[in-house]
Amino acid sequence: MKGKFISAAVAAIFCVTLAVSAAAEEINAYMGTSPENNARIVNFIKEKTGITVNQSFESFGEIEARVKAEAPNFGADMIIGCGSSTGFMAKKNGWAVPYPSPAWRGVPKVFLDPQGNWYNIGNFSFVLVGNKDRLARAGLTMPKSWQDLLDPKWKGEIVMPSPLSSGTANMIRFSFLALYGDDKGWKFLEALDKNIHHYTRSGNAPTDLVGKGEFILGITSDENVKKRIDDGYPLLWSIPIEGTGYDGTFVLILKGTEKLEACKQIVDLLGSPEFSVIMAEIGYMTPRPAENKLYAKTQPNYITYGMTLPHYIKLDLGKAAEDKQKNNGIWKAKLRSTFE
Amino acid sequence: MAPAELSLKLKAGSGNRVKDFLNANLVNILAALLFFLLALFLLYPIIAVLVKSIRGPSGFTLEYYRTFFAKNYYYRSLFNTLLLGAINTVVCLVIGFCLAYMTTRGPYPLRKPLKVISLVPLIAPPYLFALSLIILFGRNGLVTRMFDLHWQLYGFAGVVISQTLAFIPLAYMMLENTLMSLNPNLEESAYDMGASEATILRTITIPLMAPGLLKAALLIFVMTIAEFGNAAILAGRTPFLAPDTYTMITGESDFNMGSVLSVVLIAPCIIIFFVHNYLLEGKKFTTIGGKPVASEPRKITPVIKVPLIIVTTAATGAILICFAVVLAASFYKILGVTDKFILANYLDFTSNQAIANSIRVSFIAAAIGAVIGVLLAYVIVRGKFFGRSFIEMASLSGFALPGTVLGIGYLLAFSAEPLKLTGGIMILALNCVFRFLAVGVEAGISKLHQINIEIEEASADLGASFLTTFYRIVLPIMFPAFIAGFIYTFMTAIVSLSAVVFLVSPGFQLAAVKIFDAAVYGEIGIASATTIKLILIVMLCLAVLNYVTKKTRLGSGLKQPVA
Numbered sequence: 001m002k003g004k005f006i007s008a009a010v011a012a013i014f015c016v017t018l019a020v021s022a023a024a025e026e027i028n029a030y031m032g033t034s035p036e037n038n039a040r041i042v043n044f045i046k047e048k049t050g051i052t053v054n055q056s057f058e059s060f061g062e063i064e065a066r067v068k069a070e071a072p073n074f075g076a077d078m079i080i081g082c083g084s085s086t087g088f089m090a091k092k093n094g095w096a097v098p099y100p101s102p103a104w105r106g107v108p109k110v111f112l113d114p115q116g117n118w119y120n121i122g123n124f125s126f127v128l129v130g131n132k133d134r135l136a137r138a139g140l141t142m143p144k145s146w147q148d149l150l151d152p153k154w155k156g157e158i159v160m161p162s163p164l165s166s167g168t169a170n171m172i173r174f175s176f177l178a179l180y181g182d183d184k185g186w187k188f189l190e191a192l193d194k195n196i197h198h199y200t201r202s203g204n205a206p207t208d209l210v211g212k213g214e215f216i217l218g219i220t221s222d223e224n225v226k227k228r229i230d231d232g233y234p235l236l237w238s239i240p241i242e243g244t245g246y247d248g249t250f251v252l253i254l255k256g257t258e259k260l261e262a263c264k265q266i267v268d269l270l271g272s273p274e275f276s277v278i279m280a281e282i283g284y285m286t287p288r289p290a291e292n293k294l295y296a297k298t299q300p301n302y303i304t305y306g307m308t309l310p311h312y313i314k315l316d317l318g319k320a321a322e323d324k325q326k327n328n329g330i331w332k333a334k335l336r337s338t339f340e
Numbered sequence: 341m342a343p344a345e346l347s348l349k350l351k352a353g354s355g356n357r358v359k360d361f362l363n364a365n366l367v368n369i370l371a372a373l374l375f376f377l378l379a380l381f382l383l384y385p386i387i388a389v390l391v392k393s394i395r396g397p398s399g400f401t402l403e404y405y406r407t408f409f410a411k412n413y414y415y416r417s418l419f420n421t422l423l424l425g426a427i428n429t430v431v432c433l434v435i436g437f438c439l440a441y442m443t444t445r446g447p448y449p450l451r452k453p454l455k456v457i458s459l460v461p462l463i464a465p466p467y468l469f470a471l472s473l474i475i476l477f478g479r480n481g482l483v484t485r486m487f488d489l490h491w492q493l494y495g496f497a498g499v500v501i502s503q504t505l506a507f508i509p510l511a512y513m514m515l516e517n518t519l520m521s522l523n524p525n526l527e528e529s530a531y532d533m534g535a536s537e538a539t540i541l542r543t544i545t546i547p548l549m550a551p552g553l554l555k556a557a558l559l560i561f562v563m564t565i566a567e568f569g570n571a572a573i574l575a576g577r578t579p580f581l582a583p584d585t586y587t588m589i590t591g592e593s594d595f596n597m598g599s600v601l602s603v604v605l606i607a608p609c610i611i612i613f614f615v616h617n618y619l620l621e622g623k624k625f626t627t628i629g630g631k632p633v634a635s636e637p638r639k640i641t642p643v644i645k646v647p648l649i650i651v652t653t654a655a656t657g658a659i660l661i662c663f664a665v666v667l668a669a670s671f672y673k674i675l676g677v678t679d680k681f682i683l684a685n686y687l688d689f690t691s692n693q694a695i696a697n698s699i700r701v702s703f704i705a706a707a708i709g710a711v712i713g714v715l716l717a718y719v720i721v722r723g724k725f726f727g728r729s730f731i732e733m734a735s736l737s738g739f740a741l742p743g744t745v746l747g748i749g750y751l752l753a754f755s756a757e758p759l760k761l762t763g764g765i766m767i768l769a770l771n772c773v774f775r776f777l778a779v780g781v782e783a784g785i786s787k788l789h790q791i792n793i794e795i796e797e798a799s800a801d802l803g804a805s806f807l808t809t810f811y812r813i814v815l816p817i818m819f820p821a822f823i824a825g826f827i828y829t830f831m832t833a834i835v836s837l838s839a840v841v842f843l844v845s846p847g848f849q850l851a852a853v854k855i856f857d858a859a860v861y862g863e864i865g866i867a868s869a870t871t872i873k874l875i876l877i878v879m880l881c882l883a884v885l886n887y888v889t890k891k892t893r894l895g896s897g898l899k900q901p902v903a
Contacts, residue, residue, distance in 0.1 A: 035861065056849060057857055065593030075763045075845055165591035198494060198576040201860060208862025213480030231673055328592060336413045
């Protein structure tokens with residue numbers, strides 16, 4: 001009798017939960033921008049095309065790991081927002097469905113693959129953030145150069161993400177390696193390591209930790225710095241004189257999708273000037289000209305990488321993707337051996 | 341006419357034969373079925389992890405283990421993990437014991453409130469304490485600033501403190517259960533004969549609790565070393581195996597090294613599991629005199645009383661403060677930075693969906709888990725077949741399997757055809773079922789040991805079929821075990837992060853993962869609000885469950901003999 005009651009209850013709840021899932025046009029996507037920005041993109045797609053995007057929030061690093069693990073049977077139809085290394089890897093291994101979208105014609109080369117394996121909906125960079133209050137209390141000012149971070153006075157007061165788990169950190173690493181060259185670049189990272197308190201899992205975590213005043217300085221993704229300042233964190237941010245690097249936010253259609261048409265429709269939509277406006281408002285450097293809210297002071301409306309302010313370090317994203325695994329090995333060998 | 345009659349007879353005969361066969365062998369058939377399930381969903385994933393750890397792209401190799409043992413870093417990681425497990429286990433047991441002692445033997449008015457406070461954190465994801473600790477005791481925390489303290493929260497100490505707070509409820513729950521089922525008569529007679537409380541504790545209570553203490557120790561040890569949330573947030577540069585494994589899999593997608601780390605994580609658990617089994621051998625005290633009995637409060641000597649009061653006050657105080665922080669944080673955009681009171685965190689729709697998903701998964705897991713648990717217990721106690729003790733070991737080994745390992749195992753085992761389960765809800769539910777199965781099985785076994793097999797034999801002799809006997813006699817007796825398995829699976833499944841984090845798919849987020857992501861992302865308001873909502877909903881679920889249990893037990897308990 002009791003058994004019957006319980007099983008009836010189980011059955012009832014099971015049926016109700018199953019019945020809720022309705023049948024509209026839906027796709028699954030791995031999305032690596034922040035949860036809020038993911039939601040913004042999902043809403044935009046829903047509003048313009050009626051397609052529902054089911055998404056999971058994961059970091060760039062996690063998306064890459066997932067795609068590598070799942071290949072060639074992917075658990076999603078497309079990726080909206082992954083690092084360039086994932087994009088190049090997918091192209092090399094034939095995991096992406098090439099689609100030369102007419103809607104993307106006329107954007108600069110850095111934003112699309114010639115064969116249409118991937119598209120880049122916005123470049124993001126890394127910036128230096130500092131806690132206003134803690135700086136004032138300690139009588140310190142924001143460093144002007146990345147080299148200033150090596151000063152022992154910052155010992156234990158700097159946080160940055162770990163390139164083993166974060167795409168932002170991978171970008172930071174390949175940017176410094178490109179800026180100083182491999183040899184000097186690693187020397188710089190090793191010297192910096194002496195002042196780093198610890199490496200965080202997520203690329204945005206330093207913004208938050210520095211905002212709370214847990215640490216004075218952070219090297220962090222520029223993704224939600226502006227939002228955190230608007231929220232009320234006493235944050236300062238700057239780009240030291242040597243400049244900053246960048247990485248793309250790549251979009252690609254995964255092999256094996258049964259919803260190719262919907263995916264193509266989304267790729268087309270993401271190439272529209274309207275979408276660039278949304279991304280630029282968040283702070284991304286976009287494929288189509290749009291006023292960038294984060295870099296408005298230093299930026300004209302449009303940029304060419306490596307030429308205009310803020311100064312961008314000259315990068316080869318393809319090479320960076322090739323070197324990633326090797327550099328992870330070097331990173332562990334050089335930076336993990338020290339214990340405190 | 342004659343042939344028809346004959347065939348009818350034959351039919352009846354063969355029908356009886358099938359029935360007899362079923363009656364005689366149903367236990368074995370059931371056992372075979374359960375064994376198949378255990379093999380598929382518990383052993384196979386673990387074997388998949390083992391294989392992955394010794395199999396590279398070009399055949400079998402021990403290279404990955406060589407890498408592990410060549411690196412000082414990993415030794416350090418292993419050492420830290422084991423030390424954390426040991427410290428946590430001891431501290432949690434001491435605190436859990438004090439709390440449980442107070443709620444079962446202490447003054448009446450304190451029992452209920454203490455119990456609620458000790459249990460509530462069970463519903464909160466363990467790493468939540470890491471967040472509260474940062475807000476209070478971080479380098480720029482409220483308390484740190486107020487007293488101008490200079491301590492280091494990020495590191496080993498921080499992880500130990502947050503893990504301890506997180507696992508107090510589990511220790512409490514296990515020990516309270518043990519204390520409740522100890523018949524207080526022994527203690528009371530000792531007291532009446534003039535033994536001091538200290539003597540009673542030392543010579544009666546604690547020795548009788550030994551099996552329960554051991555079991556709790558094992559469970560806490562395994563769960564602490566597998567939980568990676570606190571370490572991921574608070575460890576700083578101190579390496580621990582669980583977060584390292586997580587990064588190895590999700591950050592570097594190095595499944596081989598990830599599997600090696602998992603195997604290293606399993607090894608101490610399995611060793612402790614066997615030690616615990618060995619110690620318990622022949623120590624099955626039958627003090628369970630029917631129903632749990634509440635004990636009368638007695639006069640407690642100051643020698644016992646003072647430490648008891650200090651420990652319980654400190655522990656409940658710490659829990660309450662942490663929860664106050666979470667509650668406060670849920671109403672602010674960012675606690676301590678902007679002071680505007682808002683409700684937006686509660687209106688976040690995406691987290692509602694995640695909570696609904698969590699409840700759904702946990703409910704399905706709990707229902708399946710409780711049924712399988714009860715059946716397994718029956719088969720283990722009553723079955724007489726080859727491999728019975730193996731089934732027992734396998735089903736209880738869930739105690740000793742870190743969630744991380746089973747998570748990776750499921751990912752490896754069920755991500756390709758023909759056993760493709762990834763991306764669905766069932767993989768999450770099944771994972772929880774088999775990880776938390778041990779509790780239901782344990783409870784079932786101990787219930788079954790209470791009833792003599794003669795009752796079932798009598799029923800069979802009177803002509804009842806196997807199913808009738810099972811339904812009429814065995815099930816009612818095992819109902820509490822069913823409920824225990826159900827509640828435990830439900831509660832632990834809802835907050836567990838270590839395994840499901842590998843298995844969630846786009847469009848199907850779980851609350852625990854959602855809260856962790858929000859927390860790591862610095863969205864403390866949303867993380868806190870989601871937690872509070874989760875706690876309220878789970879408490880509601882438990883209240884309903886409690887009500888239903890009581891109703892059905894009362895309603896049918898009397899009718900049973902008549903029907």
